[in-house]
Structure formats: structure tokens, C-alpha cells
Amino acid sequence: MMHKMSDPDQWIPLYGDILYRYSIGRVRYPDVAEDLVQETLLAALKARENYAGQASEQTWLIGILKHKIIDYFRKVSRDKTQELEDHLIADEDDYFNQQGGWKIDFSQWSQPDKSMEQEQFIKTLQACIDKLPPRMAQLFMLRELDDVKNEEICELMSISTQNNLWVMLSRMRVQLRHCLDINWISQ
Amino acid sequence: MLTCKEVSLLASKKLDEKLTLGERVGFLLHISMCGVCRRYSKEINKVHALMLNVGKNGKSFMSESVKLSKEARERIKVALDKVSH
Structure with a gap:
């Protein structure tokens, strides 16, 4: 089944809470979790053309968020x-x-x-x-x-x-x- | 005979990696005689399985009442608008 992409204006009402919950469950600081949601949606906006419609939009966005969270962990780990x-x-x-x-x-x-x-x-x-x-x-x-x-x-x-x-x-x-x-x- | 401390490490490692034959023998010998370690090993197994299950279902692990704040929504919207227009 192919999925269609919704209007990016609808992303925050549709997925804002879901992405935030996923993020805060892993990074524990609210401001960091919010930033990660923002980075995810910005990255999604830029990569819109690459969305093949094979996964649902939500799965696609969570996949991007997962990478952002791992990048965040990597960044904090560099701290001496x-x-x-x-x-x-x-x-x-x-x-x-x-x-x-x-x-x-x-x-x-x-x-x-x-x-x-x-x-x-x-x-x-x-x-x-x-x-x-x-x-x-x-x-x-x-x-x-x-x-x-x-x-x-x-x-x-x-x-x-x-x-x-x-x-x-x-x-x-x-x-x-x-x-x-x-x-x-x-x- | 391994100590409980050593066995607790093996009980944990067992969840992430295959133990060597020597480690397995030492572990089994110890837990056949030590109830506390036997119970400990069983319980961290259960937590491990439960968490993997939560993660696999893509569940957020947070309750539905946790929501993105109004301020954050506004801020993210502004950031998105900047890029898309």
C-alpha cells in the first residue's frame, strides 16, 4: 500500500504530540525533546521528495527522529x-x-x-x-x-x-x- | 565458584551477548545454588523482554497526557514556515 503525504502545515497537529512523547521518553529534558521534534520536522520538510510512501508518514517521521536522537546522544558523549x-x-x-x-x-x-x-x-x-x-x-x-x-x-x-x-x-x-x-x- | 557480583555481570551480559562455555558453566553452577542470583537473573530477563516489546511496537513509553506545549508548537511552526515560504 502506498501512503500519501499530508500537507506539512498539518504535521504539528497530526504528529506533534506523538513525536514529542517519543522524544521525551528517551532524552528526558523537555527543551531538548522539543528541539529534536523541530529538527525532525525541518529535516522532513527538506527531504519531502525522498518520501517514497512505502511506510506511513508517522513511521517515516519517527525514523527521522530516531536518527536525531542518536545524533544527540553522540554529541553529548563527546563531552569530556x-x-x-x-x-x-x-x-x-x-x-x-x-x-x-x-x-x-x-x-x-x-x-x-x-x-x-x-x-x-x-x-x-x-x-x-x-x-x-x-x-x-x-x-x-x-x-x-x-x-x-x-x-x-x-x-x-x-x-x-x-x-x-x-x-x-x-x-x-x-x-x-x-x-x-x-x-x-x-x- | 563465582561471586554474586561476577554472576550479576554474566546475568546482564547474557541479555546482550552469547556467553562463552566457561562463563555459562560458572553461571549455571552458581545459580543452581544461589536463590538471590537466580531470582535476579530471571527478573532482569523479564524487564528486558518487556522493554524490547514496548520498543518494537513503536510505543512512546510515555502516557497520552504528555503533550507538546503550546509555546513549542508556535516556535516550531515559525521555524517550519521560514523554510517552506
């Missing part, structure tokens, strides 16, 4: 202070004792099964992601939500070795799991 953060994250050890045993205890946890519960669960998860250091949150989005490949994550986030990536991902998951344990009320 990020390296320091990586060290801090790797060094602090709140979750394991010196013998490498768990310092925290996990309560029995029930998996959300009904869709309403799942929605609530995702809300809790979102709150926990917001508590992660920004770079960890970016990592979460790229790996867990968008399934970006490991090599690509290392490249675009300037992570020097895959081993560092495993350590960062693991710490992120321990932190998230701990936060869910505190905030997700199991029945």
Missing part, C-alpha cells in the same frame, strides 16, 4: 566530563560487599500480567530510569528500548571497550532492579 562519570559509576559499590556478595536483599517480585498492571509497571520503570545518571539512562534507551547493537553503542557513546559496556549495563540493571524493588508494590 562523561569519562569521569564512567569511572564514578564503575567505582562506587553500593550493592556488593568486599567478598562480592549481595549487600541488598530482593523481595519476591510479581510480574505484571494484566495490561493495566503493565501500564503501571512501565510508569514505575520510567520513574526509576529518571533516577539513573543521564548517561546510564541513555544506555538503557539504546540497548533495552531501541535494541541498538553493542558495537554501535560503544561507538556513539564513546565507550572504549565492550568490557566497559558490559560493566555499565550490568550496573544499570542492578540499580534499576533495586529501584523497582523499592517502588513496585508486589501483591
Whole structure:
């Protein structure tokens, strides 16, 4: 099925909220998320002729936004202070004792099964992601939500070795799991 | 015998990459005896699967009540008009 392109004047009312939600869910700062929506629509306007109509207009726009978000992550990763953060994250050890045993205890946890519960669960998860250091949150989005490949994550986030990536991902998951344990009320 | 800290790393790595045979044996041996790590591994698996599913459906992961502000709409409209006219 071929899709027709709508009038660009209609893009903001049609897709503004959808693009913004997608963007703010990944970059967390409202002003950055708004800028990314703007850049996306500007890029779309310029690339209008290339739209082949194979994907729906919304899918096409989200595809452009995805690239803009990855470019943004790449740009912030160039910042030198990020390296320091990586060290801090790797060094602090709140979750394991010196013998490498768990310092925290996990309560029995029930998996959300009904869709309403799942929605609530995702809300809790979102709150926990917001508590992660920004770079960890970016990592979460790229790996867990968008399934970006490991090599690509290392490249675009300037992570020097895959081993560092495993350590960062693991710490992120321990932190998230701990936060869910505190905030997700199991029945 | 691997420590819980080492096993937590393998439980996470397992979601992103195939473990080596040695890693797999060490992991399985440990979780056969350690309930906390067994539960931890199971649960991060579930979160991982759930997120991939959310991402695949192109869902925004944010509630419908989150909207682009009026000011931002105006600003973006001005920027678009500048280019198209």
C-alpha cells in the first residue's frame, strides 16, 4: 500500500504530540525533546521528495527522529566530563560487599500480567530510569528500548571497550532492579 | 565458584551477548545454588523482554497526557514556515 503525504502545515497537529512523547521518553529534558521534534520536522520538510510512501508518514517521521536522537546522544558523549562519570559509576559499590556478595536483599517480585498492571509497571520503570545518571539512562534507551547493537553503542557513546559496556549495563540493571524493588508494590 | 557480583555481570551480559562455555558453566553452577542470583537473573530477563516489546511496537513509553506545549508548537511552526515560504 502506498501512503500519501499530508500537507506539512498539518504535521504539528497530526504528529506533534506523538513525536514529542517519543522524544521525551528517551532524552528526558523537555527543551531538548522539543528541539529534536523541530529538527525532525525541518529535516522532513527538506527531504519531502525522498518520501517514497512505502511506510506511513508517522513511521517515516519517527525514523527521522530516531536518527536525531542518536545524533544527540553522540554529541553529548563527546563531552569530556562523561569519562569521569564512567569511572564514578564503575567505582562506587553500593550493592556488593568486599567478598562480592549481595549487600541488598530482593523481595519476591510479581510480574505484571494484566495490561493495566503493565501500564503501571512501565510508569514505575520510567520513574526509576529518571533516577539513573543521564548517561546510564541513555544506555538503557539504546540497548533495552531501541535494541541498538553493542558495537554501535560503544561507538556513539564513546565507550572504549565492550568490557566497559558490559560493566555499565550490568550496573544499570542492578540499580534499576533495586529501584523497582523499592517502588513496585508486589501483591 | 563465582561471586554474586561476577554472576550479576554474566546475568546482564547474557541479555546482550552469547556467553562463552566457561562463563555459562560458572553461571549455571552458581545459580543452581544461589536463590538471590537466580531470582535476579530471571527478573532482569523479564524487564528486558518487556522493554524490547514496548520498543518494537513503536510505543512512546510515555502516557497520552504528555503533550507538546503550546509555546513549542508556535516556535516550531515559525521555524517550519521560514523554510517552506
